[in-house]
Amino acid sequence: MQENNMLLQMEHITKRFTGSVALSDASIHVERGEVHALIGENGAGKSTLIKVLTGVYRCDEGTILFDGQPSAIQSPxxxxxxxxxxxxxxxxxVPFRSVTENIFLGREIFRWGLLDWRKMxxxxxxxxxxxxxxxxVTRPLNTYNIATQQMVAIARxxxxxxxxxxxxxxxSSLNEDEVATLFTIIRQLKAEGVATIFVSHRLDELYVICDGITILRDGVTVDERPINTISKLELVAKMLGKDLGSVQKSGQTSFDANRHHAGEEVLLxxxxxxxxxxxxxxxxxxHAGEIVGLAGLLxxxxxxxxxxxxxxxxxxxxTITIKGKETHFHKPEDAIRSGIGFCSEDRKIDGIIPDLSVRENLTLAALPTLTRSGIVDRKQQEAIVDRFIQRLGIKTAGPEQKIRELSGGNQQKVLLARWLCLNPRLLLLDEPTRGxxxxxxxxxxxxxxxxxxxxMGVLLISSELEExxxxxxxxxxxxxxxxxxxxxxxxxxxxxxxxxxxHGEHSEAGSGEDS
Structure with a gap:
């Protein structure tokens, strides 16, 4: 990297929040006209680093130079x-405003004291x-699809x-032709000396459009280099914090390798x-009695x-076939009736209802079976709750405690109990032990x-390879x-x-070749 060609230098950035450290030693360097990839798994610190750069947050430690000058940006x-x-x-x-209004929002063009719509x-x-x-461009933005809205954001x-x-x-919302158009625009910007920080989890795209790459893991920059000097396999290993060489399985979870088996019945x-x-x-x-792991990068x-x-x-x-019958569920209610439970990835957004009690959260999916003439059978409900609090070892002051007051692990147990009380045949678990x-x-x-x-059949999604x-x-x-x-x-x-x-294939690791 040439010092006089450097546009952005962020060095040893630290950002703390109450109870957590989002960035502890993050750095990124971007040259003028460079397309620079910023990658890392969920929680790696990418968004926080961007927000520090753009003035949403102020860093606690570290230095930022932009265009050769110390940066003191206070707001987006x-x-x-x-x-x-x-x-x-x-x-x-702003979805209900026109395309033009969105492009010129906050910097409208006036003529004789009036908005100059013709020029805008x-x-x-x-x-x-x-x-x-x-x-x-006079139509409201929300009358166009998400891909078009994304292109309007790029135009702005x-x-x-x-x-x-x-x-x-x-x-993320573009088809192949639209991606090709976007890459053409990025190359035009590059030719004009405009730099781009490109955040994506699509590895093939990174190698097509990017010059350099910064890899974050747990708030720390673990590597930064020209992208053509790192293989896809090495890149993935660094993102996940794994040894590229021989990785020995050492029993880092509580699963018992000797207990696994699958039945003949195909559930999904x-x-x-x-x-x-x-x-x-x-x-x-x-299959019934089988745990199938679903692996992949974010x-x-x-x-x-x-x-x-x-x-x-x-x-x-x-096609989706459940217990031998081809099925098309129109809504989760249909899946629940077919004996499927689903613990989603984000328990705070898609799982718990924070201001409801443990009892109410645990029996939420079971309410149709507990209700007669619009009235919940409280005695039956309490019996179910007591049984699963005991079975799963949920640590709570009592069934009426608000679920938001429980630890993350106990919240997760309540969500598991929500489905288990329905006796499902198939359980979909998305990051059940995260956080x-x-x-x-x-x-x-x-x-x-x-x-x-x-x-029970289990589909287990996890970012932890050991799990x-x-x-x-x-x-x-x-x-x-x-x-x-x-x-x-x-x-x-x-x-x-x-x-x-x-590489998108099962081959010997460590070849160093990019597909």
Whole structure:
């Protein structure tokens, strides 16, 4: 890196929040005109680093130089004035306003004291033509699909004549043609000397468009280099904190490798699932009494598979067969009636209802079976709650305690009990041990194993490879929404899974070649 060509230098950034450290030693360096990848798993610190740069947060320690000067950006608005534009994955525009109004929001053009709509509409059209889009710019933004809204957000960002554009998962809503158009725009910006920080979990895209890469893990920059000097396999290993060489399985979970087995009955057989760009050709099969691990990097389609099976998201193509019968669930209620339970990845957003009690949260899915003429059978409800508090060892002051007052591990147990009280045949578990203490994690892992021993089928999604390897009878690896490897228990290893994540195939690790 040439010092006089450096646009952004963030060195040893630390950011603390109450009870946690989001960044502890994060650095990133971006040259003028460079397309720089910023990657890491959930919780690695990517979003926090971007928010520190753009003035949403102030760092507790570290230095920031932008365009050769110490940065003192206090707000996103100031960041835009200084030449930094951010395009977030969640589109942060005003849906009921027109395309033109969104592009010029906060910097409208006036003539004789009145809004100059003719000039703003013309400039909006010129910007969109650059993105190969032909739109009625006077229409409300929400009348267009998400992909088009994303392109409008990109048009707004480049209209600021920025020195640095930050793109957070910009291709997540785009089809292949739209991705190609976006990459053309990024290359145009590069030719004009505009730098781009590109946040994405799609490895193939990184190698197509990026020059350099910064890898974050647990708030620390673990590597930073030209992207053509790191293989996909090494990149994945660094993201996950795994040894690229021989990785020995040392029994780091509470699963018992000797207890695994699967019955003959097929509870779930999902074939060729497709849903936009999120699922491209996903396949997974679960037998009774079997724990099937679903592995892949963030953005690989793991949660999307579970949500599709549960009827929470619709699919464009593919078949889902439950207990030998091809099924198409229109809503989760249909899946629940078919004996399927689903613990979602984010228990705070999609799981618990924080201001309701343990009793109310635990029996939420069972209410239709506990209600007669609109009245809940309180005695039956309390019996169920008492039984599962005891069975799962839920530590609570009592059934009426608000669930938000429980620890993360005990909240997770309540969510598991919510489904277990319905006696499901198939349980979909998305990151069931994330963010909980070691003791609770051990208890939940043992419970999952006991459920499989009793004949329940379990689809286990986890970012922890040890949990997947030691807890699964069979592992399905996803990459960019497609099933790229299916690994039997006898051939399970971290190297095999990492290779499939990186290359989309089951091959010998450590080849150093990029597919």
């Amino acid at each position: 608005q100031q960041a835009q004035r200084e030449g930094i534009s951010t395009i977030y994955q969640e589109i942060n525009l 509409n013309a400039e909006a059209n010129t910007l969109l033509e650059r993105l190969h889009l032909s739109l009625d 960002a480049i209209s600021f004549k920025s020195k640095l554009v930050i793109m957070d998962e910009p291709t 057989d999902a074939v060729g699932l497709r849903a936009g760009r999120k699922l491209q050709n996903a396949n997974v099969k679960v 953005g690989s389609g793991r949660s999307e598979v579970a949500r599709a099976v549960f009827g929470a998201d619709s699919i464009d193509a593919g 909980i203490d070691v003791g609770a994690k051990s208890e939940i892992q043992k419970l999952i194993e006991e459920l499989a021993e009793e004949g 997947i390897i030691e807890g699964s009878d069979h592992v399905v690896v996803l990459r960019d929404g497609a099933t790229v490897a299916e690994l039997a228990r006898a051939g399970l290893s971290q190297d095999a899974i990492l290779t499939a994540m990186a």
